[in-house]
Amino acid sequence: MELSEQAGVPVGIIMGSQSDWQTMREAAAILDELGVGHECRIVSAHRTPDRLWSYGRAAVDRGLRVIIAGAGGAAHLPGMMASKTRLPVIGVPVQTRALSGVDSLYSIVQMPKGFPVATMAIGAAGAANAGLMAAAILALDDPALARRLDAWREALSQSIPQEPSDD
Ligand code: RP5
Secondary structure, eight states, rough: OTTTSSSOOSSSEESGGGGGGGHHHHHHHHHHHTTTTEEEEEEEETTTTHHHHHHHHHHTTTOOOOOEEEEEOOOOOOOHHHHSSSOOEEEEEEEETTTHHHHHHHHHOOOOTSSSSEEEEESSSHHHHHHHHHHHHHHHTHHHHHHHHHHHHHHHHHTTOOSSOOO
């Protein structure tokens, strides 16, 4: 990855491993639906710490505005990224086999004062909500995106039936 190149997209989706993509693709799918540009990268706090550092250091200058970071187990990626950039970082705890993602959640959520991570739910729902949260942040100064997000939310509400069925 050439970090001197401009990202040209507002959202960076980063994850600790290829194995996180099945979860993190939910964030990318929501951003696709809402027409929000994003890039996806594997950046591991433990396996590629130099990549983490250079991604975080260059993030603002490359034009990124929000970072979504997903990781599992000893999930230090979101917190370390938050320590390296002032951009809002949204953390997604990836579900793990050993501890069902509670390990990921605890690794992400309990940040020390000064370096917040907006922590989502464990797993796919958390990843999708991370995409929605990133869109909501960007919609604050993007009226067209705000309208698309409102319409997305309304469509979801309309899809919920009034009564349960046996099907
Ligand atoms: C973390 O370790 C990753 O975020 C991933 O969730 C977990 C397992 O990684 P793999 O062993 O599948 O590459 O760093």
